[in-house]
Amino acid sequence: MNGAAALALTAGTAQAAAVTEKLVIVQNGENIGTVTGTTDGASVSVDYYVDDNGRGPKHKENLTIGAGGIPTSWTVGGTSLMGGSVNESFKWEGGQASWTSQADKGAVPAAKAPLYVVNDDSPWALGVYARALLKAPGNSLPLLPAGTMRLVKVKATTLGAGKDALPLTLYRIEGVNLQPDYVLLDKAGRLFATFGGHYLTIRQGHEKEAHAIQALGAEAERALARDRQKALAHRYTQPVRIRNVHVFDARTGTLGGLSTVIVLRDRITAVMPSDQDPFGGNGAQPDDQVIVDGQGGTLMPGLHDMHSHTTLDSGLFYLAAGVTETRDMGNDNAFLQDMMPRIEAGELAGPRITPNGFLEGRSPYSARFGIIPETVADAVKAVDWYADRGYFQIKIYNSMTPDWVRPIADEAHKRGMTVTGHVPAFDTPDRCIRDGYSEITHINQLMLGWLLKPEEDTRTPLRLTAMARAADLDLNSAPVQATVKLMVDGHIAHDPTAVILERLMLSRAGVTPPGDVDYLDNMPIGYQRYRKRTFVPLKSPADDQAYVKAFGKVLETLKLLHDKGIRLLPGTDDVTGFTVHREMELYTMAGISPAEVLRLSTLSPEEYMGHGDLGTVERGKLADLVLIAGDPTQDIRAVKKPRLVMKGGAIYYPSEIYQSLSIKPFADAPPVTVPKVMEGPGDSLGAPGLFGGGHDDDLGD
Template sequence: MSLKKKLLLPVFLWAFGFGALQAATPETLVIISNGEKIGILTGVTDGQRVEVDYYVDDNGRGPKHHESILLGEGDIPVSWSVAGTSLMGANVSESYNWQGGVATWSSQADEGRLKLEAPKLYVVNDGSSWALGVYARALLKTKERRLAVLPGGELSLTRIRDMELGEGKAETRVTVYRLAGIDLTAAYIMLDEKERLFASFSPDSVLIREGYEAEADKLLLLGSELSAELAEERQKALAYNFDVPVRIRNVHVFDPESGKLGPLSTVVVMRHRITAVIPVGEDAPGPEDQVIIDGEGGTLVPGLHDMHSHTSRSSGLYYLAAGVTSVRDQGNNNAFLLDLLRRLEAGESAGPRITYNGFLEGRSPYSASHGIIAETIEEAIEAVSWYADRGYWQIKIYNSMNPDWVATIARAAKKRGMGLTGHVPAFGTPDRTIIDGYEDIAHINQLMLGWLLEPGEDTRTPLRLRAMARGAYLDLDTPKVHKTIDLMKERNIALDTTAVILERLMLSRAGTVADGDKPYLDHMPIGYQRYRKRTFVPLKSAQDDEEYQKGFQKILETIKLLHDNNIRLLPGTDDGTGFTVLRELELYTMAGLSPAESLRSATIGCAEYLGTDADLGTIERGKLADFFLIPGDPTKDISEIRKARMVMRGGTIYFPSEIYDALSITPFSTKPAITVPGLAE
């Protein structure tokens, strides 16, 4: 039986059991990423009742569940249930009902009960993309296309344009909308003339009605264009550039080399570069032709790095607001990334500096769906050349790559002036990847799995994350651990840690806010808040819970062990919010590093590794003006870095409070006093 038939079978069985649906026609949409079909979404509507099946398999991960929806007046659901599994295989059981003037809901994130004379639109927590069509149709029935929603927040719908897709008899007129208020980024969707969901799309993936898959590339381009237009609007509104010196007074400068704060000083910036760092007693009276910013005794910290980013159009502002001014992109949609780089260089988009790596995957049933997938060693070598010609810094290898090809790929990359990083290919070992030519390993779990897995276990599946529970019983003082660390020391191998993403997965518990999310989550849109309050790993017993807890503590112990052995730690997140970079550094301190050591790793340490330390990593005369202002002393409390008041990226000024306002996030700080020639603020 084909995959598609298997996926549709639950729908037809449901229809068989409820005769009214036997004549109903399924609406089927397919999910496409990097030209690969990775999922399917099927809905059957019978009057006011809808049955939905959702299946995604992307690199061994993806939600798989069934939804039942009952629509009431104004196409507002009065009942909605979801049952199945989520991204990493955890069980999902969600329900919402409005009956007799009372709304009740229960999900992984929360539960509630509220008296309501009429039903309100409910934002489902573990739903599929079918929900986008439900929300849009409800919003279209309102005058202002805005609705307050349960359990909180507000959704809005903005009409963008009309267009036609398909050819001949298949040509369909659609309307493009921007749906905002659910998550960190707005969703772009298409409705047909009957207001049925035709597509949703971003710059790197597409959900589209079956039969129109040939239009996917057109939608990817449209997603890129629309997100670029929005990014350009925000850049114009939020970025401040001056052709006169900017004088930042009354600040202490954090020096990552010494780990200390300097005396109260003035830092002067002219366009892109720092022109002076002057102790307050030696600073001249304020010239009238300069921009003056009062740091009020706060601290300037060199811009942070995220060494494991998958950059998106929207991630740029989130990064900058968190003081992250440089990232290493560890694999992306190549066309999108190259276009984004051009826009960043032209000043059209806001975002950190990007060192970009080429994603190289092998072909298997578990292949990731972006970058370049090589089916032969010859294709892998061609991919290396393709990336080298376009200025990529390293090749990043992924799970399905044949481990026997790694040494050959490493030689080809080195010949073209590039390095090699990535996951440990399935059925390989960290030790072998080091010997074969890796310069750093991506993810601490990829390193530790070499000590936890049995021969033949397949890391192309979610096992590469679930097996970290075995860390509860790992002895770090064993020959196999010492052998790997000795190899890393001998060959100067770094580790891109991404401990924060493992904390999120291993310690996530339904209905609770994880420690790493507590400082910011209640500032965020309702959909994102609820998304974070869920269990991402299967927990079948109290023992499972305990093993994940202890396994994560072993990760922290491993970070300290590596640090004590002078292994370079590269803070990375596998995320794009900026908040996770800040948490990664907090985790370093929890592991036993001092706040100053943690900050060094994310500033000059990363710049040294990337070879950019002549321009970045410290705040000195002649260097690029990449830094951020916080009110307190991060050497005493690393969490002070969460309170950025101003960020400079190459002399361009951003105020996080203004960024967060634009992104519908409650700000975390106020901007400092600024005086502009001819205009006082």
């Protein structure tokens, strides 16, 4: 070999040793971020950048890959979703594994490197996990700091055809987060794509295949959701007799004496005092009905989340929490139009959905879903598109041009819709109300009107961080009182989502947030750690105290609005149901009675949306019902442990749902007796038990 050839070979070998892979993050057809990984032997460096609606994680990672594809070191540095600092590290050496993250830190003896789950991770991490799991016995590995991760092969597929054909394999990663993650690997085991929720991460150069990949992912997610619905929805052709319950009257805010409630499919056919129930005593029971023993608990109408963004996974979480209806405040329109009829038909689990049409303006900070009109004429046409499809309201977002609000609202009113939303950047709540809003979304959007200077831009994280200024806000000041008067005079409603403000403003690294205390220990390890982080930038102890004091002012504002007769619409901007419970609890912390909060969370939304068939437990009403053990009119926290939920003619047992989602249940199912003649295979017969419990005559004893 001559010198030139040797030099060329050496250069080629060096070039091959370092491989750079770039993926792009896509939302609603637009690129919002990148993931760039460079592998040089066992060393990997990753650059992760997301700019979604003015926010998103931005950090760098460095890994060393050891035996079995398991990292022996992993560092992450940068900022998280809302700008909070990230400085995470893991290392295995000398028979010991140690780690430090926002959530926790520790050190444990380890004969070999454990699979560490990164707290502030990126899509790249999913490829690392998948490759390690492929080499593990049973495609399963114990995790540090806790838990177990599993890899499930979903299907092999081919992208493209002929010489451009690219064989890929789709896998599902389970056991760490609330929802499974999906990854596509090529034949070499390299990451080609990940997806979940409304994001898609795909190898650069293949963006034209994004639609095909999203369709593949959607079908995989739907298949899993369909299987879970078949296993968890219990349907009966005969009456279901719920005995020994106290019925919550949402009109009066009181509990009645012991009663029996009878349901046939999806309608309530009887509500009667127990002493008038012909089968109420002496152990007597009809031999052709399903009997539920409420054991003295409370039967109430289903709860609502008046600020949701539906996902394929959200349905079971909502039902397990007793949430039987949501208002979707903005979504990928094609996804939602496909999803809603599937839920209505019983193919997929989920609450009833009332959709709002999302309109955003065009700017570098735009949210990438709903419709982003380029002109005011396009915005008016978008209103008509939503109206033709029966959407309840128009929701306006941060980047909308303030001068477009009035023509949008005029068209919405003409089409029988009202308008809600954020206060667009450089606009004010007062002007939005005058221009046609009938509701303001998010309590920070309302309060920022009293805190910001006219030139400040709320398309950025300022819409959160500026809330620290509320610490010294005078609620008796002229600006506050002027806005409140406008709301009272115009019958303007408010959707506070106070729980999300609490989560962000009071988030602190290594600490369980106050709103998560009652449920977090039951959750998968990845979600537990995700919640124990600082989302807001804190430069000093004074910043910390300002946020704490400011959130106290949020609660005072809630009480002020309620006392003035302004309709509050409990919502969360989340999809788990746990935050619905906390939103309700926050209202009681603000000084609103538990009984009134229950009314706000059951009957009041139905009145607001004109749904006369729901909201109370009465003969002829739809049987969207929740059974809990305690008395929520005395302690609102009782709603956090539903035992049985009915919706759409199906019975769900939260204990079963949580077991299927790798969550430790919070309450047992009530005793249920199914007549022997009705027992048998299939989800329309038999007693609950597909995720534990079997076909016993009495469940919960």
